[in-house]
Amino acid sequence: MNADLNLATLSTETRNPRTTHIDQLSTLEMLTVINQEDQSVPLAVAKELPQIAQAVDEIARRFERGGRLFYIGAGTSGRLGVLDASECPPTFSVPPTLVQGLIAGGDSALRKSSEKSEDSREQGALDLSTAGFRRNEAPDTLVGIAASGRTPYVIGAMEHAKMMGALVISLTCVEGSEMAQIAEIAIAPVTGPEVVTGSTRLKAGTATKLVLNMLSTGVMIRTGAVYGNLMVNVQPTNDKLIDRAQRIIAEATEVDRTTAAELLTEAGSVKVAIAMQKLGLDRASAETKLAAAGGSLARALA
Numbered sequence: 001m002n003a004d005l006n007l008a009t010l011s012t013e014t015r016n017p018r019t020t021h022i023d024q025l026s027t028l029e030m031l032t033v034i035n036q037e038d039q040s041v042p043l044a045v046a047k048e049l050p051q052i053a054q055a056v057d058e059i060a061r062r063f064e065r066g067g068r069l070f071y072i073g074a075g076t077s078g079r080l081g082v083l084d085a086s087e088c089p090p091t092f093s094v095p096p097t098l099v100q101g102l103i104a105g106g107d108s109a110l111r112k113s114s115e116k117s118e119d120s121r122e123q124g125a126l127d128l129s130t131a132g133f134r135r136n137e138a139p140d141t142l143v144g145i146a147a148s149g150r151t152p153y154v155i156g157a158m159e160h161a162k163m164m165g166a167l168v169i170s171l172t173c174v175e176g177s178e179m180a181q182i183a184e185i186a187i188a189p190v191t192g193p194e195v196v197t198g199s200t201r202l203k204a205g206t207a208t209k210l211v212l213n214m215l216s217t218g219v220m221i222r223t224g225a226v227y228g229n230l231m232v233n234v235q236p237t238n239d240k241l242i243d244r245a246q247r248i249i250a251e252a253t254e255v256d257r258t259t260a261a262e263l264l265t266e267a268g269s270v271k272v273a274i275a276m277q278k279l280g281l282d283r284a285s286a287e288t289k290l291a292a293a294g295g296s297l298a299r300a301l302a
Contacts (some may be wrong), residue, residue: 010174012147012200017192034202037195041206044173044189045214051187052211055169056218058185059141062167063098064294066138069216071101072128072157073145074118076201077171077194077208078103079110081089081145084212090241092225093233093269099216102127104153121156126155135164143169143215147190147204149177158182167217171211187211224296227252231272232297245270271297 007013018037022030035092045052059069071081082101089096104123107115112213117123122147133140142161148170162168162182170183180186189211191203220226230252236245242264250260252274260273265274275286278301290291293299 005020007148007150010148010150011190012173012194013198014193015197018197018263021216023194034195035164035204038206040297041189041191041203042210044191045207045210048187048189048211049186052214052218055143055185055187055215058068058167058223059215059219061099061220062139062141067225068097068138068140068207069099069219070128070131070133070140070142071099071145071212072103072124072142072154074104074153075109075113075115075256076205077145077147077151078105079155080205080208080212081143082110084216088216088220089234090237091231091233092220093235094220094225100131102131102157104151118151118153121152121159124153124156125160128152133161133164133166135161135166139166141167141169143171144179144183145171145208145212146177146179147173147191147200147208149174149179151179155179155182158229163175171208173207223299224294226275227271235271236264236272248279249273271295275300 019033022033026035036095053065059167071085073081082103085099085101088094088099088229103109105117109117133142142158143261144158146154156176158168158179159182169181169187170179171180171187175190180188188205194200194202196202230248232248234241234245236242245256245264246260248270249263250257255277263273263277265278272283272286273289275281275290276283279286279289281289289300
């Protein structure tokens with residue numbers, strides 16, 4: 001064990017005075033306490049909205065120049081990053097390489113814990129490099145995720161990305177962390193002591209999920225993957241998503257469901273179907289119009 005390691009000073013590791021006797025409560029009382037603690041999480045995230053907004057704008061600018069977004073973390077933080085990245089292709093019809101999640105210990109750590117793997121800075125840098133993180137060809141972005149703000153695996157990756165001149169963002173749940181010192185943009189919703197001491201899969205994990213939701217969704221909105229509040233980039237790859245795609249077309253164009261279904265079949269995608277109907281174009285012309293607008297339906301219709 002690292003003799004210099006002292007986690008006791010971290011707010012995420014201290015003992016919560018409000019839950020000291022939680023094991024002696026009835027089940028309903030216990031769950032009430034947990035719920036009350038959870039209610040503090042969105043308030044902590046709200047304080048970080050300026051930093052989150054800055055991150056969204058900077059990542060979106062890099063997307064428009066061909067850049068990608070990488071998340072890296074260990075344990076719960078790594079799993080949440082991988083989860084957010086894996087949801088982007090089906091939700092926004094983007095390639096799986098655009099948003100990538102890396103976790104200490106590799107994909108097997110998604111199901112089986114691999115705590116020891118988080119202790120190597122060198123491995124974090126190596127995993128990021130192996131994943132093809134780049135700076136010269138296109139400006140990639142790295143978001144390092146760790147509730148404690150001091151995970152060596154994540155710090156190694158962040159230092160590697162910073163050395164390359166890439167945009168580096170930290171997402172932690174403590175103030176003044178080592179990760180924040182490395183990052184160009186530091187996001188730190190301070191969630192405080194956990195219900196179960198040190199179990200950062202709880203409030204810290206919830207805060208992390210909320211911020212990641214904002215980052216990926218915000219970037220996709222800024223880069224034209226959403227029209228109004230409609231998921232116009234959805235991939236109609238199963239019955240549920242076909243139904244959703246038809247409803248989106250009907251909502252956006254004010255046609256009935258039968259017509260929306262016919263438009264989807266003819267167009268092959270939601271965006272093209274909407275452009276065809278609203279602009280009175282055939283499929284080829286609608287696709288050309290969208291391409292000229294950089295894939296933004298709003299710009300194409302304007």
